[in-house]
Amino acid sequence: MAGPDYKANQDKDDFLQLLAALGVDFLLSGEEKVSPISCAGKMICLFFSANWCRPCRTFTPQLVQLYNTLQKRGEKLEIIFISLDHDKNEFEQYFKTMPWLAVPLNTELQKQLCGKYHVDCIPSFIPLCGDHILKEDDLIGFIEDYGAEVFPFTRKRMQELKAMDCAKRVEGRLEELFGNRGYNYVISSHGGKTQISQLVGKTIGLYFGAYWSPPSRSFTAKLSKVYKEIMDKTENHHSLEVIFVSTDRNLDEFKLNIMDMPWLAIPYEDETRGDLYRIFDVKAIPTLVLIGADGKTSSENGRGLVCLYGAEAFPFTEERIYELETAVKKEGEELPSNVEDIKHEHVLKLEFAKAYVCDFCKLQGRFWAFSCHVCDYDLHPTCVQLTNNV
Numbered sequence: 415m416a417g418p419d420y421k422a423n424q425d426k427d428d429f430l431q432l433l434a435a436l437g438v439d440f441l442l443s444g445e446e447k448v449s450p451i452s453c454a455g456k457m458i459c460l461f462f463s464a465n466w467c468r469p470c471r472t473f474t475p476q477l478v479q480l481y482n483t484l485q486k487r488g489e490k491l492e493i494i495f496i497s498l499d500h501d502k503n504e505f506e507q508y509f510k511t512m513p514w515l516a517v518p519l520n521t522e523l524q525k526q527l528c529g530k531y532h533v534d535c536i537p538s539f540i541p542l543c544g545d546h547i548l549k550e551d552d553l554i555g556f557i558e559d560y561g562a563e564v565f566p567f568t569r570k571r572m573q574e575l576k577a578m579d580c581a582k583r584v585e586g587r588l589e590e591l592f593g594n595r596g597y598n599y600v601i602s603s604h605g606g607k608t609q610i611s612q613l614v615g616k617t618i619g620l621y622f623g624a625y626w627s628p629p630s631r632s633f634t635a636k637l638s639k640v641y642k643e644i645m646d647k648t649e650n651h652h653s654l655e656v657i658f659v660s661t662d663r664n665l666d667e668f669k670l671n672i673m674d675m676p677w678l679a680i681p682y683e684d685e686t687r688g689d690l691y692r693i694f695d696v697k698a699i700p701t702l703v704l705i706g707a708d709g710k711t712s713s714e715n716g717r718g719l720v721c722l723y724g725a726e727a728f729p730f731t732e733e734r735i736y737e738l739e740t741a742v743k744k745e746g747e748e749l750p751s752n753v754e755d756i757k758h759e760h761v762l763k764l765e766f767a768k769a770y771v772c773d774f775c776k777l778q779g780r781f782w783a784f785s786c787h788v789c790d791y792d793l794h795p796t797c798v799q800l801t802n803n804v
């Protein structure tokens with residue numbers, strides 16, 4: 415520990431000396447002036463930001479929350495705002511939203527500090543902790559994702575957090591995935607509560623979606639149908655549960671959204687929602703992540719499996735998917751590669767198609783079709799009537 419501590423102190427001394435060299439003998443704390451020496455004995459973090467910068471305005475409230483949490487916890491931490499605002503008025507207005515200290519607005523000082531700490535974009539958050547976090551480490555992103563958990567802002571801490579997420583993702587243990595934010599239950603559209611512990615041992619589908627997304631709404635309809643089929647098939651075993659993880663914009667939209675859902679949802683107020691998006695690295699909706707009855711994540715492409723195989727895919731295990739793939743392959747191998755059908759003038763070729771509509775019976779088909787490339791004509795293998803000359 416001696417190494418980093420020594421370096422941290424040196425970083426801090428360098429900063430305080432730089433202030434002194436530039437003739438800055440006080441910092442601002444609200445309307446008051448305080449001596450820079452008041453930071454001695456605390457960890458100093460520099461916050462480069464400006465009111466005119468939209469990402470800064472989005473980030474600042476999150477940093478305020480982090481700061482307040484750490485103050486309550488009694489951590490010896492001070493943040494010092496270094497403003498890149500254009501005028502005093504803007505600066506003062508922005509600084510009013512911050513519970514920490516600021517260096518007085520001074521263009522020369524700004525330039526020197528930006529140069530010394532290699533700040534070329536804002537918001538920039540630089541902890542003087544002796545552990546040089548690189549730009550690629552994206553500390554701002556970490557703070558947005560994890561809040562006060564990132565303290566003490568070292569690379570080691572960031573790696574720990576990533577490793578914890580990875581373990582949660584791989585192990586898929588429900589009590590660890592949910593219930594960290596004080597909610598130990600999920601809800602149904604009628605307001606019923608189900609304890610997390612009651613879900614252990616079931617196949618779980620984590621459904622990430624939102625009402626504002628049309629693909630998400632149409633997947634809700636598709637999944638509802640498949641869900642009901644699986645429930646009917648497994649009768650009273652209830653071995654599957656879907657849990658909706660919402661990114662609806664507000665509580666009203668969320669309520670509207672879950673009204674049509676026959677499954678459970680994480681309460682809108684529960685911040686676990688954000689954690690799950692992060693843990694499973696969900697970048698687009700709709701997404702369905704499947705966790706097997708053994709608690710291991712079995713697929714992050716549940717949406718694809720549901721769309722391709724429907725209720726047949728249950729219980730979504732690797733073995734089940736392999737069985738289905740093998741059956742489809744075998745079906746294809748037993749079919750001829752070309753046919754001549756009395757209803758069509760061209761030779762039809764055997765093709766694999768995830769979904770199509772048969773031009774004879776007008777019903778949906780999947781996996782295998784006999785198709786004409788010239789006319790965009792498709793037939794179910796069972797709808798083919800061979801001509802006599804084959």
Ligand SMILES: [Zn+2]
Pocket residue numbers: 772773774775776777793794796797
């Ligand atoms: Zn047909």
Ligand SMILES: [Zn+2]
Pocket residue numbers: 758759760786787788789790791
């Ligand atoms: Zn044709």
